[in-house]
Amino acid sequence: MDEVILEEEERALLASVLCREPTTLEEAITQGLWNEHCSYKSSKLLIERFQALGTRLGGIDENAGGVRLKDGTVVVFKMESHNHPSFIEPFQGAATGVGGILRDIFAMGARPIALLDALFFGEPDFGRTPYLASRVIDGIAWYGNCVGVPTVGGMFVSDVGYNANCLVNAMAVGVLEPGQAMLSAKARGVGNLIVYAGQKTGPDGIYGSRMASKSFGVGVEQLRPQVQVGDPFKGKLLIEATLSLARRGLALSCQDFGASGLVSSVFEMAYKGNIGVRLNLDAIPLRMKGLQPWEILLSESQERMVYVVLPENAEEVLKVLQGYELDAAVIGELVQGEEIEVFYRGEPLIRFPHLRVLKAAPRLNRPMAPPFTKQGRATGPIGSFSAERLGTTLGRLIGHPGVGSKEDIYRQYDHEVGIRTLVPPSLGPSILRVYPTRDTAIAVVVGSRPFLAVSDPRGAAHQLIAGLSLALASSGATAIGMTNCLNFGTPEDPKIMYALKETIEGLAEACEALGIAVVSGNVSLYNTTEDASILPTAVVGMVGEVQIPLEEVGQKPLLPNDRLWVIEYGKPALKGSQLNRLMPAEWADEGLVSADFKRHRDLLTLATALRADSIRLITPGGGGTLISIVKRLLEQAKHADRPLALLDSHGIQLDPEFCSDPVNGFGEGCARFVAAVEPSEEPRLLKQTGLSGFKSSYLGKVISEPEVWLGQNTAARMEDLFLKYTLSLRAFLE
Amino acid sequence: MKVGVVVFPGSNCDLDVVHVVQDVLGWSTRILWHTETNLVGLDLVVLPGGFSYGDYLRPGALASYSPIMAAIKDFASKGGLVLGICNGFQILLEAGMLQGALMQNRQIRFVCKPTWVRVDSTRSFLTASAYKGQVLSLPIAHHSGSYYVTKEALKGMNDSGRILFRYVSPDGAQDDAFNPNGSIEAIAGVSNEEGNVVGLMPHPERAAERLLGSEDGLVLFRGVLSWISQAS
CATH class of the missing domain: 3.90.650.10 (PurM-like C-terminal domain)
Incomplete structure (x- = not known):
């Protein structure tokens, strides 16, 4: 010593x-x-911003925090990083991350009922990346499965920005029964x-x-x-x-x-x-x-x-x-x-x-400096899609490990133990009943927008909160609380401190505006190796209370002749999208929508009303609107047991006008959802949307042919997209 | 109907079984800590899934020496019904109450997913209400579920109707693509000679409510009633 x-x-x-x-x-x-890890000395002054927000139980001075459901149940949750140990010894690093976050939950007297994980790795062909990813997943599976808490959801990102530092963030959710002391x-x-x-x-x-x-x-x-x-x-x-x-x-x-x-x-x-x-x-x-x-x-x-x-x-x-x-x-x-x-x-x-x-x-009040902003490149219209180019782009995106199927991961996790899981991990939020014998249920989801945060950390934070709350609404739940894990580089770098401050401000503003309690959080700094820092990565875990009958929480399939409408208050953007990140030279635009919280509240209300009316909704995620629809069609057609088998897949005929602007199909944002209706329901949907003051655009219709059509031209075959989608993680896990 | 649910250190499906037995089937339950030895008054003892003793040494190996196991052997020898689910199946094998062994899945990974199993024998309490050839949708969640038994033993087991369940396609066909762990002859569950001791890898308690996607597990639990009424 x-x-x-x-x-x-x-x-x-x-x-x-x-x-x-x-x-x-x-x-x-x-x-x-x-030390930084225990004292939060670099971030303490900033995270005080969260203190005043929302109705929260427990919180900053306690092991975790919670929110109360209508029946008096308190849901306690928190997310924590185990980035550094996982980078050194991925199996034990990830496993002890799960163990540690579980202890924070049951230390409050709450029974842990769910785990989620947000994982960020480098490119699959870079050095130790496949080893890190597969061992981290093994470690999470080992601890979570054995301890008997289901791992019900998560996210996976693969990007050059995490080549030198992986991120392993684990979230645990627990419950205190009505009247039980915390x-x-x-x-x-x-x-x-x-x-x-x-x-x-x-x-x-x-x-x-x-x-x-x-x-x-x-x-x-x-x-x-x-x-x-x-x-x-x-x-x-x-x-x-x-x-x-x-x-x-x-x-x-x-x-x-x-x-x-x-x-x-x-x-x-x-x-x-x-x-x-x-x-x-x-x-x-x-x-x-x-x-x-x-x-x-x-x-x-x-x-x-x-x-x-x-x-x-x-x-x-x-x-x-x-x-x-x-x-x-x-x-x-x-x-x-x-x-x-x-x-x-x-x-x-x-x-x-x-x-x-x-x-x-x-x-510490560390120095901050806004990043040196590049002069916005004046890009002209990026041109419209030919059917062929649309097909190639869909294939490229859907086979990307951050966008493709996560089944290779969640099949290794026991996501059913506890018999609460009503909507298992697949697309969008997972849903759990809180008790086996009562109707109370929660929806849980995690998300992050690092590609946008690189250039606009505050805007990325706004979009993240708005987007997750919309995903919950589309699942029949109302967002009530969030936890977060803020992963950043070296705090001595003023640009990184500035991004951290902007992120915290952004999260706080969005949660305040949308009435979402910030119940707990974690800051992980020094995600830096030899001067290479990660992208500013705020991960948010959000919990919603389910408002619809439990019999209706599962998503009903899309069927031929269903008409798909985009309902929105603002277009998405290519800036900060997965497509832009993959092919920045080809797909760059400087446009950016900001979340408009007043309109967003109205959009949440509309989505909630439509979902309660059994209208099928899709909230676009990573990769954009078209990818999210194709994923839904693939998930509903894949064979539940036989790998690589696609049964009777439907396809989609896209409207050429909607696709004439690539931003519409592949941009990412937080201000839209897609509604699917039978032709006879269409007038009612459009009337309701119009009355709420939102713009609706016709996107296309579901067809029985297993293909993606742009107008009358074939852009891609569902079978080909399915193979890319299903095999997207093989480079990490084989 | 009175059901004992055994809790070993590390069991984690115990409360799930209690819920189904108590709330769905309306039977009474008694939770049995692994050090108990009094099984008087019970009709059925369930060894639930989980990771008893953390799977250390071998899944089920340490739990098979728990004090309650001697009492369970005695209970079974007098005709009492014993059901081992997942880790419970592993324990029954380690305790020598069933024949065969469970090895690591052939993909050497944990696997959690829905499967289809076909009832190949109704000569046990668990399959007494099912019909031969019936296909049930039951989920699995395990790391060591690849069943193995020698060729000679297998023949005897087949001949005496001790192979209860096989993994199959949804239409009941045996096909290696639907064997989730590499079990010999796609075996998912077996019984002893008398049919009163049963072990299986799939989780019937996770398939006992429409909300969870399948009620097929109830067919199995209800077999207990048929078996007991036939016996009396």
Whole structure:
């Protein structure tokens, strides 16, 4: 432990708090509290913007946050990154990411009912990318399947911007039944005891949080000992044990061991509760002899929790925990005062003024600078599509790993355990009933717009929130809350700090305007390797409450002669689209629509009304409107069991006028949805749309021939598109 | 009807089975922690799916030594009904209560998807209400579901009607493209000689409600009633 622990400036700050030079142990503990990963020092001032928004339960000072459904159920959810560990050791990195986010949920006393994952990798032919992607997916499957929480959705992006840094963001959703108390992370009550449970403590992941607080140089494999190893079996026992303690009112508060181990869990719990602690390191179950006290304090061994309990309940609490075959021990006591007094081998080791040190934690106001903006290239009209060019473009996009089928991934995840999954992962939001015996249901979805955020982070944030809320409305749900994971590069770069600020502002503005609570979040900085930073990547996980009868949540198929209408308040744009990202020279335009929140609220109302009326709706996603319709036709025609078999696929006849502007077919935005109606329903749809003040354009009609027609000309065969769609991930996973 | 649902450390389909048995079928249930040994009064004991002991060593291997297993063997020897689903099937095999073994899927990956299985024998409590050749839609979710048994044993099992289920196409044809894990003869579930101990990889409890896409699993659970009424 003789390397430099704190940077000079922070060492001086600590010295001023202590009024003397810190010891090495004090420095190590302070590093555990003040590092970027634990303290959010670069982003804290910015994320305060989220504080004031929406009706939220729990939140920033707690393990996660939640929103209340109409029946009184509280849905608790949060998303977290495990980017750095996954880049070093993808299997364990991803697995422990899942384990960690689950602990945040059940630490609140909520039963986890769903997991989702947002994954960003480089190009399939770049270096370690296929290895990283397939091992990350294996790790998520291993932990999620074993722990018995279904992985019901997610997203997958492949782009040159993630060649040097992959992103693994995991989201967990849990529920508290009506009337069930939420467990807090604040330690309260002098004389109460601190109980430890879970895996024994070993020397794993020491300084793991520090790793996530700096950028990578070459030789990342050397960091492997900093990556922790997960045990989903223990994780499952901890879930059941913790929920049992919560149900019986035996735990007063609860906190998992995350980054920086004991230091962050116990020290922060005590800080939030404004109380002192007497902590006995000798009582901590250890996996091996000879661990140094600083190693015990900073170990990031997984699957560990602490509970604050009444002294008279301690025996019963230990009995419950041991009944689940977990190691458990009383490791400390809450005391009056402003210090954490640590004992080791029966002797006082240190008195650490945690209240003062945490209060003094750096809040950095880092310099920001708008990016150097390129002069908008004056592009003329990009020309219209010939049938052939349309077919090639559809094929190119639908075979792209970010756009194509995700079945190769979600088939590896148990997405049904818990028997809540009503709409399994496929296209758009997944839907779960909250209880097997009641009608309450939620819809969940994740999304991100990094290609747009490169040039317009605030606009991308607006579009992201607006687009996800529209996807939920199209599924029969109303958006009620969101969580986010903000993945950025090095915060010392003023342009990156500026993008972070713009993103946060954008998310907050959109959520405020649309009435969506920001319940929790996570910031991951230093996603940088050798000066290459990722694209500014804000991932949002959104939860909606289902408003339609559960029998109707599944999407009904599109049928021949159905007429498709685009309903919108503003056109999408090629800027920031997948097509533009793939072929920037060929498909560039500088046009950009902004989300108009007033009109967007009306669009949500219209979509909700149409969906309740059993009109089939499609909210365009990555790749644009045409891709989303083709995907829907392919998904409904593919054989549920036989791979690569397409049964009786329908096709589509596109209207030449609609397609005359490529932006219409391949642009991406947030201001439109597509409605499919039988010819007899058409007048009613157009009347309702007109009354709501929205423009509708005829897109085309479903045909029984398995082809895409532009007018009378064949642009593509569904069979060919299906093969590209289905095989899009093979380069990663074979 | 009284059903015991065993919970091993790491079981994770226990509550799903309880829901179906209790709320859908209206039978009473008792949750049995793996250290219990009293099975008095139960008609059926279910070993649910999950990852008992984290699949460490081999799926089902450690759980097969749990205290409750001796009681379950005794229960079965007296004619009590025992059903192992997924990990429960693995445990019954490890405990020697059924013949054969389950290996890793041939694609060496976990697989979660709908399958079709054909009922090939009605000589068990689980298939007592089904008809031979009936095709059921049941989902699977496992990593080690590739059933194996020696050729000689297989012949005996076929002859005595102990092969209960095979993976097939939706119209009931045996076809390797519909074998999701490489099981020998596409076997999805088997029983013992007497028909009172059954194990299968697909999850009937995930296919017991129209909302979840299939009610075919109910045909199997209702077999318990036919079996018991025939026996009495």
